[in-house]
Amino acid sequence: MSFAELKAARQGKSSYVTQNSSQNSQSSSAAPSQVVQQSEESLAPTESIYKAIPDFLEIRSSSGSGRGLWAKKACTPGQVLLVAKPHAAALSSEHLDTHCAQCFGSETDGGLKRCTQCQIVYYCGPTCQNLDWVIHKHECAALQRIAASGETSLPSDAIRCLARIMWKRQKLGPTSSWTREIDSLQSHNQDLKPAAYELHTHLAISLVRYLGLSSPSEIVSFGMVSGADLANFVSRFVTNTFTISDPSLMSLGASVSPPVALINHSCDPNAVVVFPRSRPDPAQEPLMQVIALREIRADEEILTAYIDTTLPRAQRQTTLLETYLFLCICPLCTSTDEVDPRESVWCPKGCGGMCPTPTEENSFSRCAKCKAVLQKTDEVLDAQRIGQQALDKATTLQLSDPEKAHQLTSNLIPILTSAGLTPSSHPLLALTRLHQALLISALRSPTQETLDETIVTASKAFSGLCAVLRYGHPVRGLARAELGKLLAVDEPSPRQPGSGSAAEEALRFPPSGVKRLRLALDTLLQARAELGVGFGVPNEGGQVGRSVREDIVKLERELGAWKKGVSEVMEDARLAAKSSSK
Known part of the structure; x- marks a missing residue:
């Protein structure tokens, strides 16, 4: 099961966060709130390290949603706002033998070359294999250790992505820009509800086992000093993970990108995150790009959708509460329009208008156009x-x-x-x-x-x-x-x-x-x-x-x-x- 599927399975359960219990949760970035503009020099040290952010975008903070990215000048539809290679990414198990583990490219006429040691990971050629070896040498040993133990299933893409981050942290050290970007990701570990512990605990235990650690003290080599550090690390991952996809939006695995994770959510976004594979050089892939969907004014916040926005409002709110711990108050969620096309029924009189879909709580519904009662x-x-x-x-x-x-x-x-x-x-x-x-x-x-x-x-x-x-x-x-x-x-x-x-x-x-x-x-x-x-x-x-x-x-x-x-x-x-x- 991929990490995206794992989260979806948990989101399918009834919400464990009620509206009353979430009053202290973060609101959507689309909420009207006081915006505090911050220059690069005035930002905290952890916020001055995002080198991938172009000059026409700026990190600012608002009282409603915290940090976010804002446009300093007008942007046009189709404009590339931000380009960043994920800090870490891992293919889902079902794609390991059909896609390159380094560039995420699909199998070509020449075929993929399998790692001769673990015999699990594939590459499209020597270039990608050499680029990935600095991390895969650790991953390769871990996969062989799992196979030798008699395990019949591979660790999920989430576990393998977490491990790749840990190995890179170990190599670069806690003071590197790369590690500081990872550590600056927002953690909701202190706000977790009891039902969320299952996923976080499962990931932490599985990660420790995959890394081959035998005692808590061994996490020190990864720049962590306690179990609390590990818990925060897992929480940052869960909250800020992106589903990496192919150009047709098919899910390929899990990825993490701190600069892109700065962007807040709206169910009516003005931008979108894609992996268009526009570069001919596979060494530059997979490349995450943030694209403007409409005209964005100067001093307007850049907003993407964290979830499927074709879903009705109640399902969107439940998913956001469970996974990201905030109530969305974007224009779509607070709209007073009589009918949302996502929750609509044709007029019973056939006038061409629509009625809001009735609910168990409110079965009364009438056509917004001719007022005929459903x-x-x-x-x-x-x-x-x-x-x-x-x-x-x-x-x-x-x-x-x-x-x-x-x-x-x-x-x-x-x-x-x-x-x-x-x-x-x-x-x-x-x-x-x-x-x-x-x-x-x-x-x-x-x-x-x-x-x-x-x-x-x-x-x-x-x-x-x-x-x-x-x-x-x-x-x-x-x-x-x-x-x-x-x-x-x-x-x-x-x-x-x-x-x-x-x-x-x-x-x-x-x-x-x-x-x-x-x-x-x-x-x-x-x-x-x-x-x-x-x-x-x-x-x-x-x-x-x-x-x-x-x-x-x-x-x-x-x-x-x-x-x-x-x-x-x-x-x-x-x-x-x-x-x-x-």
């Missing part, structure tokens, strides 16, 4: 409940039993749709996205029917994301690109022209033949523009953006050949008609 509240509540159960089960079965997962999503999506949930509402949006992923994974030799079903599902998922994520968000850009790529797939059995009336053909989705190719081209062109924002304009949309550009060129050639073919046929017909008239 009558079938029990049906909506039941659909939501079984939909969430199906989503949880299908997500668990996605890899181990994809057929069962597909059966669950296929059966539940129509139930939620018939109950009136909008495409952007939870859990319908999540089920639709999972259903799409399952369809694509099974799309090896598609029939026309399965290909069209996949395209329709991708279109619904994209529509739902557009309602809850701002333009340029990487998740939204990738969804549009995926839809465009699906539309560009060769049709197994394209419909023949004239198979339906003109009105039917105009409304049919997806279209067939050249209309489908034109729609694919238009979709990919829009996707490339959106990816340019989400993954950075200088990066041209990152690795995915470059792939989309290649698809666009292929489609333009295909459409050009089709146009040429049609013109030649028409010319031949004209000449034939002219010849027969003589």
Whole structure:
């Protein structure tokens, strides 16, 4: 289980932090509060070490959220705000044999080379292996020790990432800038609730065992003098860990970056953290980049989202309280709008408006547009409940039993749709996205029917994301690109022209033949523009953006050949008609 999955499993439990018990917790950075501007010279010693922070950003403190990063000048959408290589990163166990342990690049035609000693870690070549050896030599011995003990499972990415930090601390010493940045990360160890101790205790015990320590006194060599130091170290890790991902946002493992961890949270962020892999030199990867999603004014705080912001407000708040110990009071969480698309039902009168999703506490709901009262509240509540159960089960079965997962999503999506949930509402949006992923994974030799079903599902998922994520968000850009790529797939059995009336053909989705190719081209062109924002304009949309550009060129050639073919046929017909008239 990866660290991201471990945290998600704990977050899935009912909240152990009530609103009353969290009054002393940190609030979201989006809260109105007094901002104290600090120059580099006036910062505490631990705050003057972040060399990765560019001149146009500045560390400031606010009474509501503590330290954060603020823009000193206006920034534009797609601008790269911050670039930093993680201080430490570790692949999840399932990716150890498919990705390079140093640069996190995926397996290429040349294949990956396995470490001949531990035979667990892989590299894309000698350069990456040599770069990683300074830490991997310790890791290699630890992995061999684990194997010799008879253990059948590897330590998680969290344990291996923690150990990599410890070994580097040991090498660089407690006064190095690198170690001081790690030690400056915020720890919530003193604020932990009893239910959180399980995760922290598990990590601490597993780490000590993985490091091969036999007594508490041995942690001194890592710059720690007591168990309390170790507890704070683990707390800093849990609170400030980033999921490292590939350019398509697939989770690869756990990472830590103190400069990026300075950025506070908002459920309506103005920036995003991505790994676009824009550098041709693997020695420079994995590179974490913070990208502006919209115009950011001078003296505005840089804010990213720590969690999935397509979730309803209650689920977001629970996750943030459990993992980060603060109440979010960003504009999205404090909005007084009648309807949030994440929690919405279509108007019962069909006016096109939406009603807020009813709850057990408040079942009254009416359309924000025509004020029609929603009558079938029990049906909506039941659909939501079984939909969430199906989503949880299908997500668990996605890899181990994809057929069962597909059966669950296929059966539940129509139930939620018939109950009136909008495409952007939870859990319908999540089920639709999972259903799409399952369809694509099974799309090896598609029939026309399965290909069209996949395209329709991708279109619904994209529509739902557009309602809850701002333009340029990487998740939204990738969804549009995926839809465009699906539309560009060769049709197994394209419909023949004239198979339906003109009105039917105009409304049919997806279209067939050249209309489908034109729609694919238009979709990919829009996707490339959106990816340019989400993954950075200088990066041209990152690795995915470059792939989309290649698809666009292929489609333009295909459409050009089709146009040429049609013109030649028409010319031949004209000449034939002219010849027969003589």
